[in-house]
Amino acid sequence: MEKKRSSFTGEIGFVLAAAGSAVGLGNLWRFPYLAAQYGGGIFILVYVILALTFGFTLMATEIAIGRKTKKSPSIAYKQLHPKFGFIGWLSTIVPIIILPYYCVIGGWVVKYMVTFIGGNGKAAAADNYFGTFIGASSSPLIYFAIYLGLTAIVILLGVEKGIEKISKFLMPLLLAISVVIAVYIMTLPGAGAGLKYYLLPDFSKFSLKTVCAAMGQMFYSLSIAMGILITYGSYARDDTSLTKSVNQIEFFDTAVALLAGLMVVPAVYIFSGEAGTKASGAGLMFITLPKVFEQMKGGMIIGALFFVLVFLAALTSSISLMEAVVSSLMDRFKMGRVKASVICLVLSVILGVPSSLGNGVWSNITIMGMDFLTFFDYLSNSVLMPIVALATSIMIGWVLGADTILDEMTKNNEKLGREKLFRVMIKYVSPVFLLVILVFFTLVQFGWISY
Numbered sequence: 467m468e469k470k471r472s473s474f475t476g477e478i479g480f481v482l483a484a485a486g487s488a489v490g491l492g493n494l495w496r497f498p499y500l501a502a503q504y505g506g507g508i509f510i511l512v513y514v515i516l517a518l519t520f521g522f523t524l525m526a527t528e529i530a531i532g533r534k535t536k537k538s539p540s541i542a543y544k545q546l547h548p549k550f551g552f553i554g555w556l557s558t559i560v561p562i563i564i565l566p567y568y569c570v571i572g573g574w575v576v577k578y579m580v581t582f583i584g585g586n587g588k589a590a591a592a593d594n595y596f597g598t599f600i601g602a603s604s605s606p607l608i609y610f611a612i613y614l615g616l617t618a619i620v621i622l623l624g625v626e627k628g629i630e631k632i633s634k635f636l637m638p639l640l641l642a643i644s645v646v647i648a649v650y651i652m653t654l655p656g657a658g659a660g661l662k663y664y665l666l667p668d669f670s671k672f673s674l675k676t677v678c679a680a681m682g683q684m685f686y687s688l689s690i691a692m693g694i695l696i697t698y699g700s701y702a703r704d705d706t707s708l709t710k711s712v713n714q715i716e717f718f719d720t721a722v723a724l725l726a727g728l729m730v731v732p733a734v735y736i737f738s739g740e741a742g743t744k745a746s747g748a749g750l751m752f753i754t755l756p757k758v759f760e761q762m763k764g765g766m767i768i769g770a771l772f773f774v775l776v777f778l779a780a781l782t783s784s785i786s787l788m789e790a791v792v793s794s795l796m797d798r799f800k801m802g803r804v805k806a807s808v809i810c811l812v813l814s815v816i817l818g819v820p821s822s823l824g825n826g827v828w829s830n831i832t833i834m835g836m837d838f839l840t841f842f843d844y845l846s847n848s849v850l851m852p853i854v855a856l857a858t859s860i861m862i863g864w865v866l867g868a869d870t871i872l873d874e875m876t877k878n879n880e881k882l883g884r885e886k887l888f889r890v891m892i893k894y895v896s897p898v899f900l901l902v903i904l905v906f907f908t909l910v911q912f913g914w915i916s917y
């Protein structure tokens with residue numbers, strides 16, 4: 467007899483777990499930078515409109531596929547249409563590729579969190595601190611292992627006792643910390659100018675690139691095409707209102723991105739000027755911000771709080787990645803949670819070690835000119851994910867029909883409100899947008915256009 471599938475106990479658990487997946491490094495180290503660079507308020511406006519239309523469509527589609535089939539992606543797609551089984555495979559590969567390098571970065575976050583909490587934040591602001599750390603041969607590996615282990619513990623505890631419980635506890639905490647930091651930073655002298663830089667629309671910076679940047683960011687930020695939303699959707703109860711849930715998840719994710727901008731942009735602007743706001747990603751988080759905290763009154767405490775925030779955001783995302791892999795293994799090969807987790811751990815170590823060392827000891831080894839981490843990031847984000855989402859849109863929009871999703875979304879007699887929009891988006895607009903993402907980010911990666 468088949469074992470009963472795990473499920474979230476209720477709507478709140480489901481929403482917070484999915485929001486936990488959505489809120490991640492992307493919100494904290496990428497959104498503020500993009501908003502600052504691509505026109506401030508106008509970028510934010512474009513982003514929100516895209517989230518409510520394009521993001522809504524893709525997110526609703528994946529969650530509904532999950533709940534309808536009650537399967538993780540490796541089987542769900544095949545069950546919907548045998549010819550589209552290959553998307554299931556692709557979207558299972560995506561989290562397998564992302565999880566290891568995400569945990570490498572998670573390890574860096576743990577290192578900084580521990581350093582700031584231990585009162586050594588000043589040391590972390592020194593010039594070569596980050597380079598020395600990631601260039602070492604064993605320390606980044608140890609932190610990678612610690613972070614991966616923490617993620618695995620939650621997964622081993624299961625859907626209700628692990629993922630749901632921890633999301634219900636961590637997500638409100640994360641929101642509270644975000645508000646505290648943002649409020650504190652906005653009260654610093656000089657924050658007003660930074661705030662203006664972040665929020666005032668600057669139409670001279672508005673171009674097609676603004677739209678592409680917003681599209682790519684939204685796509686990544688909502689955890690689309692990573693197999694995650696299908697997996698979490700498959701754990702959603704039949705009486706959960708998917709319409710309401712999608713809105714709430716999007717709201718949570720966008721709120722944290724906006725809050726991140728409220729803390730990061732003014733803080734960097736005050737202490738490093740406009741030039742400082744040109745940093746994003748690891749450079750922003752591990753080099754620029756520690757220097758900012760060092761100069762800020764109360765900066766050691768805010769720095770510690772900030773890295774706790776980053777840690778929580780990253781952890782709930784890596785949990786969702788690992789669950790997508792484990793759940794696929796369990797469904798596909800009918801294995802238990804422990805065995806699937808062990809296999810996932812082994813895979814993650816094999817793929818994670820090169821990403822970890824690729825920034826230091828193995829930095830002379832490159833693939834298509836990229837270090838391992840960058841290569842895995844490119845392969846998943848810019849190639850596989852747009853392909854998965856594109857194929858999904860075609861399957862629903864052109865082969866199975868939008869009602870496959872709409873019926874599932876409104877199963878509990880809810881009103882969707884955006885039905886027409888959904889039909890047009892899934893059939894015509896999403897495929898075009900996804901093609902644009904695919905082409906744009908490939909051109910960026912190979913340096914053909916600057917971004």
Ligand code: PHE
Nearest residue numbers: 488490491492493687689783
């Ligand atoms: N949505 C996440 C973010 O904004 C991206 C992500 C989710 C990455 C899950 C990995 C796993 O950072």
